[in-house]
Amino acid sequence: MKKYEQKSAPICEALERFRRRRVVPFDVPGHKRGRGNPELVDLLGKQCVGLDVNSMKPLDNLGHPISVIKEAEELTADAFGAAHAFLMVNGTTSSVQTMILSVCKAGDKILIPRNVHKSVINAMVLCGAVPVYVEVRVNPEIGIALGVEVEEVRRVMDANPDAKAILINNPTYYGVCSNLKEIVKIAHEHGMKVLADEAHGTHLYFNDNLPISGMAAGADMAAVSMHKSGGSLTQSSILLCGENMDAEYVRQIINLTQTTSASYLLLSSLDLSRRNLALRGEESFEKVARMAEYARSEINEIGGFYAYGKELIDGDSVYDFDVTKLSIYTQGIGLTGIEVYDLLRDEYDIQIEFGDIGNILAYISIGDRIQDIERLVGALEDIKRLYEKDSSDLYCGEFIQPENVMTPQQAFYTDKVQLPLHETDGKICAELVMCYPPGIPILTPGERITKEIIEYIEFAKEKGCSLQGTKDPTVELISVIK
Structure with a gap:
């Protein structure tokens, strides 16, 4: 049951009060409510540019909120059924990375399915966490990775009792959901935290006919892309925490990487979108x-x-x-x-x-x-x-699970050399290779390249996929361990 009056939008109300005061700006941003950049006003509109302001006492500060942003975060936590919520302006990439950096340090194991977003791999490059992959099956007819099976989770946890956490996609990009509630139960029995990547799951919190949300399932943290299905502006996100997380420590982790110049356009869009979803x-x-x-x-x-x-x-x-x-x-x-x-x-x-x-x-x-x-x-x-044409020459599989040889951090920072793609069979990859979207890596740093993977990359290039992550923008060359 919600404890707060969800009709309030404290950040937006503070911005409205600020706008009515007609304050003379001798602070940043330098466009000074658009007067210094009329073309920007023509593109975005006077009201939008006029609300592109800096943190100040009446508007609070995202890095250390004590008033309107704090109130907006409390309303968000209430609306999503979380113990704590953080408004995020560096995208859900930042939310996902915060989750991992909050529970893992260098050398700590984290259990993950292989079909994770690149932000998960990048977080491990940053903190030195060691991935332990939970195998996922592939639907052979449509070639997509499925969810993680409960018994496979139990097996991997029993084999890695020192792991700190497990990360679950809820749902996957394609809509597949694992048995999150049971996985949470098993993880907590093993003393592990559960992190839910809900980049595509905002709506799960607001309709009982949809799959269970991370917080309802008892997950310890959830990264939620409000800008995807929730209606806020691109790059705005929220990070949710359960009762067993140290919220102030999580705030410190957020402040390691999140901007100190938070956009009030993004913050106000989160505030309004939360209200809209809570009410409708x-x-x-x-x-x-x-x-x-x-x-x-x-x-x-x-x-x-x-x-x-x-x-x-x-x-x-x-x-x-x-x-x-x-x-x-x-x-x-x-x-x-x-x-x-x-x-x-x-x-x-x-x-x-x-x-x-x-x-x-x-x-x-x-x-x-x-x-x-x-x-x-x-x-x-x-x-x-x-x-329509004959399909016999099409590649039939979509998801390949490569062998992991080194940690992402070790592989990313070690000595490397660029080789032509066709010469990399058997080498250890030292960078990300992925089609974006969806941003699920074909290769991550530390994985062994195989003939099958090379053929898949060549096929993806031939068909026009946007391949990203490599030092060589054409993906003719791949960085491998020297």
Whole structure:
């Protein structure tokens, strides 16, 4: 039961009071409410630029909040069912990295599935944590990694009783959910913390018909991308903590890497979005789920495409499925996901979230309308009619789990050399290689490169995937251990 009056938006109310005072600015930012940069005002609007202000006493300070930001964080914790909440302006990347840096130091083990976001790997490069991978199965028909199985979690925990924490994707980018509540129970029995990467799970907190949220499952920390399904501005995020975390220590960790010049545009968007979800989230996400299910049904009627959903649930590796995720397998019409992604954008003016080797994801959220869904369905029908071809030459697997040889920190900071991609078979990778989005690494520092991985990277390049993370922007050369 919520204890706070969720109709309040303290940061926004403070900004409104500040705006009415017409304070003369002799502080930063230097555009001085837009007067010094009229082109910026033309682009963003006078009200937006006028609220791009610096921390000051009436507006509090994100690094050490004592008034309106503190109140906004308390309201957020209440709305999400957490003991503590932190407003984050360096994206959910910063939230994920804070979680890991809060529970791990150099040499500490952390259990993770291999299909984590690059921010997890980068956090281990920063703090020196040692990854222990929990194996995940792959759905052979659609080529996506599934959730982590409970017995596999138990096995890995029994084999690594000194591990400090386990990180779980809730849900994955594709909508797959693990049995988080049971994993939390097992982890706590082993004395481990549970970190939930909920970059794609904001909505789970506001509708009981959706999979369980991290805080409801008893996780110790959760990183939540409010800007994805929650409606706040890009780069704004929240970090949630349970009762067994030292919130002031977590704040210190946040302040190691987060900017000291917090954007009040981002902060106010978090404040307003939290209020909106607290007051209207349940009905909003019920509508989102209905739209996504309608789209799934219509797309599967086309033939060739497969918009998957709750039928994947098996009670273990797919314990639950987030139906708001409109994930669609495309190789049934002979096209990779990235090819369909490009066609939708270039030929139909439809921008979807991502396309990979086998799938696309259309992100359905509180801002979508049924006519937008109809347009997407019509475009996919048209693409099948105009571009369908034989699929026999397509790569059938999407997810490869490489052998881990060194820690990410050791591999990243050791002596390295760049070699042509085709000469790296058997070498140890010293950098990230990934398709972005979704930002799940194909290779991380410390993993052995294989012929299969090389072929996958070459296929991804040929099909137009945006490969990132390497020193060489063309990904012709890969950095390997010398």
